[in-house]
Amino acid sequence: MKKKLYFFQVNYPYGKSAHIPYTAGQLAAYAFADKDVADNYNLENIFFLREPVDAVMDKIDEPFIVAFSTYIWNFNFNKTVAKMIKEKYPECIIVFGGHHVAPDGSLLEECHYIDYLLHGEGEVIFRRLMRALIGLDTAEEIPGISMRTSSGIITNPEMISGECDFPSPYLNGYFDKILKENPDTDFMALIETSRGCPNSCAYCDWSNMKSKIRKFPIERIYGEIEWVRDNRVYGLGSADSNFGMFKRDIEITDKIIEAKKATGRPVGFQTSYAKNSSRTVFEIGMKLEKSGMNKGITLSFQSMSDEVLKNIGRENISIDYYSELMSLYNNAGVATYTELILGLPGETTESLIDGIDRLLNLGQHNSIYIHNCEWLPCSIMGRKDYVEHYKIGTSHIPLNQPHREPDPDDTIPEWSSIVTSTYSMTNDDWRMMNLFSFAVQCYHHMGLLQFFALYLYNEGICSYKEFYTSLLDFILANPETVAGKTFSKINSHLDDVLSETGTLSCSDERFGKVLWPFEEYAYLCTVYEIEKFYDEISVFLKKFNIDKTVFDNLFEFQKNMPKQPFAEKISFDVSYDFLNYFKNTLDGKKTVLEPRPNTIRIDARPFNSWEEFAKIVAWYGRKDSNSTYIKQAYSEWRNNDNEQQ
Template sequence: MIKAKKKVSLIQINNSFSNQNYLPYSAGILRSYFTNKSDAASEYQFLPFIYKRDKLGNIIRAIENADIVGLSMYAWNTRISLSIAKAFKEINPRGFVFAGGPSVPDNAEEFLRENPYIDMALHNEGEIAVSILLEELLKEHRGEIPNSTYIDDGGKVIISDRAPRIRDLEEIPSPFLSGVFDKLIESNPTEQWIGLWETNRGCPFSCTYCDWGSATSSKQIGQFSYERLEEEVKWFSNKKVEYLFCCDANFGMFPRDPKIAEMVGKMKQKTGYPHALSVQNTKNSTERSYLMQTILYDYGLSRGVTLSMQTLSEEALSNIKRSNIKLSSYFELQKRFIRDSVTTYSDLILGLPGETYESFVEGLCKLIESGQHNRIQFNNLSILPNAEMARPEYREQYQIKTVFTDIVNRHGFKDSDEDIAERQELVVGTNTLSIEGWIEIRSASWLVAFLYFDKVAQIPLATFNGGIGLPLLRIVGAFMNASAEKYPVLASIVQKLRENANAIVNGAPEYLHSKDWLNIYWIVDEYIFIEFATNGGFDSLYGEISNLLVSATVESLPEIASHYGIKSLNEIAEESCLFNFNLLNLPAGQQHQKSSFKTFWNIGDVYDARIHGNFTGLERNSEGFGVEVRIEKSFSSLDDWLREVVWYGSKRGRYLHSYQKLADRHSKLVSL
């Protein structure tokens, strides 16, 4: 009689984006290691990967015959993974469930006692531990499993020694080249896949909000061979994987990394795949970062370079252990990329320990004035289980205040009511930032995003900042404190922002859902922009923006205001607002702009210089400056506009049309 093989289900549920799904890399590499390295592999049958969210009943039906279930857990799948484990053990109490990944706490006793349907927690690298575990389970006992924690039959917690990291990563068979994913791809021909790809493993930094270092359990960085990576890129190309997400913590830290970027670029040039390669930039290595990102951009693999500052506060940088990462490197890269017309984005994290309202807004304004005119992504700070920030002593030291909220994906579709909501722990206060201060930071971030990065008023703000010299910090302060009596539209916007920030403090999701607008979640500033774009109201808004900029100039820069005179300041403000409105990319039926217009002040020159890192003085010409708006694409439906301009086009600056001087039709178009 032939002995039945034990059935294993490896589950790594990832989020889906725009009908694209991640290949379950973590689950795949565990399976690849075991099936290629263990003599016990012939005793097991692996069930199809569970790789995306589905109704719990559907998932359980797919794994009900499994003997062993392995869960790869992170913030976006923790609760559904635990629900799967519980439901599985209810129908199969003799089944074995193990869990690993960043959301499994390093100190796992409480986690295991709260979730008794998890038989074993695994920590750090999983390849060797899972392989030994599967070998031992053939003997009907757990044995000595490295990197593990479990509760024995007597209720005692058993913690094994942590195994040394795999130093030679070539010992790990590639899940792509070993064929682990071939059947998955063949069985799902309509899926569009995103490839998760490691070229190295480890992180030398110790940022307290991050769990990357703990996940790899070493500051030493291992590398996969260039030859292997080249074969994997060929595999991605053959499988028509459009998008690659590089899992390296610091791509660009090794001398070979620009060569890897070029290798991917040449593969795209030859075959058309992959379309894009997203990487996490290395820190401090300015020259190599510049070279590597330029290569990605030139081959069309990158839509822009992300420069993740996180904060410009020296105290906050010290508290989160990023003081060894030089901000000067970021600013130098910013200047170079502006010079080369390479689009960049920046990240800031709200509410880091040591940050104050004043330091955050000062840093935000400095970042824009140093050249970031395309996009800053403002991220709420969340606490991850294995990050240093999660430790009780760290929380106590900085008096960290948190709130739990449902995780919803930016631009993600609203799940059905029976879906299992994931939760995250957001920081909303510290010893240097009250909850009220956090609400102000969150509101100011949305306001700057709405006015500057959604480009509702980028031209007048850039004109007064770059042409007149009004500090952006003064502009933000004036807008945040606009009185309801003099500026009712602006004041109502700020009030809405504060109400949404306060809702988050009380447990609401980070983003706003709209059934009418693609049935997805929008960032709050985008939501308000859509409201204006679909309901009108720009005339009143621009009138208030114009008046407030003039008022702020008179109050802050009286000598400059005297030099120009109130009449000229009003004219500059009105013309820059008119310029902005006529370029604003609005949905069909809402466009009341002019396709050509004239300004007496050289608004276009001042704005163009500012967004390219330069300064040009304001000048008036009695004959005027003719401007022609160039509409590259019109949208016949609101859905198309929402999708192409506000969703897909936000990072590419599609909020504004390009324009050209009428007096110089042969000049280069200004793309915004």
């Protein structure tokens, strides 16, 4: 009888959506391509969703090996299940691998029920371990393995990565059963077109695996895209660290677009683009935009501070090149977003605010995502010497994973470690940096006050920095207002993070059951009471002493631009050509505001519910700046001039 193998690569579902367990399938496909493995083992099941542990145990029978792929969203679940399996089947071999397995073998000291740890890329070493367990290899000689021996725990150096000519789990049927048994699930498939990363950013747990980029065979990639097409898999992502680095990535993009044209699947494509964004990435973005598959092109900086960049071992593209790229994408109408990480060593409140101000000056009005720095044990930042040198302090909080729906029956908590202090940042600094970042993301990039900020900057009245710092001061000083109440609640949540009793998201039944990051929560709360918000915020806006006629017209324009959940036909009169003025500004073109009476009309799409609005606009729409009507609004000139713009 063949020995039974079980895999665990579990994640939370996102409504009807779930990820195909690519890593587990990849390891299985390579292992079972070996005749000795295939003759001696049988793959019984790949668990990919969190289930009650009793239900999981009912599906496991006389296991020989149970292998767990670990990350922050399943680490405690995996440990709980592994311990239960070991107690019921003490002879079963328990194997842990993945990004959350620390490289020093310490997990074996903590968890007596784990037999082997695998470090780094897993295909070769997992196959060798399977062979060793049937006497065809020697476990102690396998690179990248931690295990117990008679002399104690050993950890072997990781293997030198070779080529990526591995069999495909998709094309070899390893996911067919999952799709057949879950016909109502919208699956996200993950493919690799290349592997490796030339960078060694301290915060990233790919950094310890710095290696040359190796390409997967193009035949495999095309075959997997066709599999996604033919199986009508909902979404497609690439696990590449630098998609767009190679010219052939344009051809791969063409193949993905052809698949969608044929069957409507995949509906979208997501990836991590090359860090030094190039013309190749631009061409890819253009193609995805035209096909309706673009989920936003990343122009990442992580920080605008030279001191921070030195501390984390990262080099950014030059400011001049970033400005050139912004103009290129804006002129082409391709949505971009820029990512920053809050809490990196060397960052201060002043440097973060100055960095955001600089990005706005450079024209990034589409979207900025400001992520809190998460301490990862397998990153350079996870090392003890790094923590001590930069005085890294963390808050251990419930899992920081927005947009998932909490399951009241899931009794196994997962945890995140958020950097809340460094040598350059106190807890109070961390709080203020977060509040400022939420304000900019909510009121600027989600459009609620963006047009006032753009006008004030264009006309030389005040900087973005001055506008948003004074806005935050006003909000915090007026807790009875819509914005004040919302930010008071967010501030209370930040208290909970610092005391390790809460996380960086919250739920609100008005907008569905999912967890919202605070900037999206603030946006939704504001839109929910939008008339009251604008009545209250007008007091703040009048402090900038804009000419009364201009102010009244600009205020009318601003309050009608944010999307509304149930609006259909919108029209309003203004005395200035605000529409062209702001469209040109958002495209990076300096324009003089002309007095020209016109009626602005918007054919809006009404939503069925607040929940649908929240999902489509606040969640899905952020990366392509989809929270205002600026793209679909048009003007009808008055004074007997019927020309439309």
